[in-house]
Amino acid sequence: MVLGGIMLVVFGNDPVFKNDDLFIIGIGIVTIGIVLLAIGLLTLLVAYLLWKGNPAGWYLALILIILWIIDGILMLPAGILWLILAVILLWYFFRPKVRAFFGT
Numbered sequence: 001m002v003l004g005g006i007m008l009v010v011f012g013n014d015p016v017f018k019n020d021d022l023f024i025i026g027i028g029i030v031t032i033g034i035v036l037l038a039i040g041l042l043t044l045l046v047a048y049l050l051w052k053g054n055p056a057g058w059y060l061a062l063i064l065i066i067l068w069i070i071d072g073i074l075m076l077p078a079g080i081l082w083l084i085l086a087v088i089l090l091w092y093f094f095r096p097k098v099r100a101f102f103g104t
Contacts, residue, residue, distance in 0.1 A: 002040035008033025058093065058102040065090050 009030050018026070046064060049057025065086050072083030092098060 002037060002044065005033045005035070005037025005040055008036060053101055053103075055102050055104050058099075058104050062090075062093060065093065 011029060011033075013026070013030065042060070043064070046057055046060045050061055051057075068082060068086040069090070072079040072086055075082065
């Protein structure tokens, strides 16, 4: 996601999108790129915190899992696989040994 976000930001700033007709498209591409870049960096931060067993990583991962569940519901029926995986992750994160590891 980080690389995709960077590529979209760079692509959205292409001179092709500087004329009046395509300017809005360029802004949209850059905005999507910035959002993807932010999500990618947040995901890397969560992965690092989870790797270190930091309780903040558990809470941030929980937020991302809930967002993933919402996304899966909104994308039904195509999002059924994402929804199933997110529910399994949510179940796993509330296991006693996992919560003890993170100190939550």
